[in-house]
Amino acid sequence: MIFGVSYARIVLCVWQTLYMLGIGLIIGAAAGLPLGILLVITRKNGIMENRLIHAVLSIIINIVRSVPFIILLVYVMPVTKVIVGTRVGSTAAIVPLVFFITPFLSRLFESSLLDIDGGIIEAAQSMGATVGQTIIHFMLPEARSSLVLALTTGAVSLLGATAMAGAVGGGGVGDLALTYGYQQFNRPLMTSTVVVLIIFVQALQTAGNSIAKKLRNGKK
């Protein structure tokens, strides 16, 4: 027992947080990267300029990002029910988490990709690279370090969101703090969950920074 909560319960909560964070981030990045790339290449003077696609995509991203996460959580419940089969639990919580993190990551990736020197893209065009080749051989390698930092920022935001996912029975460290800590006036427990979250954030940021640094300098 730690602060009146069983050890097994705490391990379960940490595991649930890591589960929601990990799966949410993988799906979010897998969807966010293509969207970020699409935003960059379809913009004005992009390598596949298309004002319509760009405008539509941009507006959809803005709309989803306008909805506060706590509202998004309950708003997408019908979708969750269709996809997962249930509205509660850690797996169900991943659906709103993906809706939350994907547009955020696509904006972060977009800005990483926009930072690439225009000369690199021009060089790619002068070599007769196709759009796909330009993305794979020029844009992604040049932006990789910055993309990792963007992913790190996204992961930290997603961690915050998983804490709220307790509201739909997602479980996790945040849920532990709310149900056992807040509702039962267990101050020491609440404090220790905050400490755990701080450790998570520090670990994520440190790992992200060091990978980004390695990509920038060492590896060839």
Place this chain on the structure above:
Amino acid sequence: MIEFRNVVKVYNGKEPVRALNGISLRIPDRTIYGIVGFSGAGKSTLLRMINALEKPTSGGVLVDGVDVGTYSGSALRSYRKSIGMIFQQFNLLESKDVFKNVALPLLLNKTGSRQTETRVAELLDFVGLSDKRHARPAELSGGQKQRAGIARALSTNPSILLCDEATSALDPKTTESILELLQKVNSELGVTIVMITHQMEVVRKICTNVAVIEQGRIVEDGTVREVFGNPQMQITKDFVRTIINDSLPRSLLDRLSKYQFPQKILRLRFEGGNADDPVISDTVKKFNVNISILFSTVTELQNTILGYQTVQLTGPADEMAKAESYLSERNVGIQEVSV
């Protein structure tokens, strides 16, 4: 042969900008063609039309008789592969080492790894960068980066190399070595080189032909000897003056203008064969005149000598006239300078 036919480029914006205003120009094969002009003159746009990175608003650019504006899709991409391009800021990928940067165009062509290996080794040897194959761009000096850029541009055996201010970010000594390399590219590989620059020194050193561009127009063009030896337009004179300075100091002009006896201030041009003839000495011996040399300069263009002397000619009027015609007979270019 690259041929610009009455090319106009207008950039639409709040106020449309006419970047190119009816350019007609022929760039023969195997030349090193310099295009000079101040920034904003339209040089970059002009250069980028050759590999269709820019499209003319009207007019056409013909390369080997084909209007490049007609290419699109995969034809355009394979056309671009036949033209190399190097840049002022090198535009190497920081995330890849020298080998991978040079191999990029081959990778885009899906060239096999063994063939890529041999080709890149050959190119690195050609540009003198074999010992840096695993260095990343951040570990290279400016000159080495440009060598890598040149190797990359040559990897697909292009017939034309476009140089966008390729030496403008380099110090004079490095510039010299890069120019020597470009000359080697031209003479050994037979590549036509089109270079835009604002450095007249670059044109003097390696170009065979030059065009001067101002406000989107070609104001003067020809061989470097013609244009440098006898610049017509003010802007060309200004450019030439940056390397062949022949303007007299103000104080000297003031003194000359107060001279009380008959005099003529002449600018004499010696070219090629007569540059080392004792023409002035002969003139003084033959006629009753005095020649005092005010200013003298000599420069080398395309392996021939070009010399200028600004002299003060004094003596009786008829003798001065005889001396002048004698100088012309000896193939000295004469231009009177007013004081």
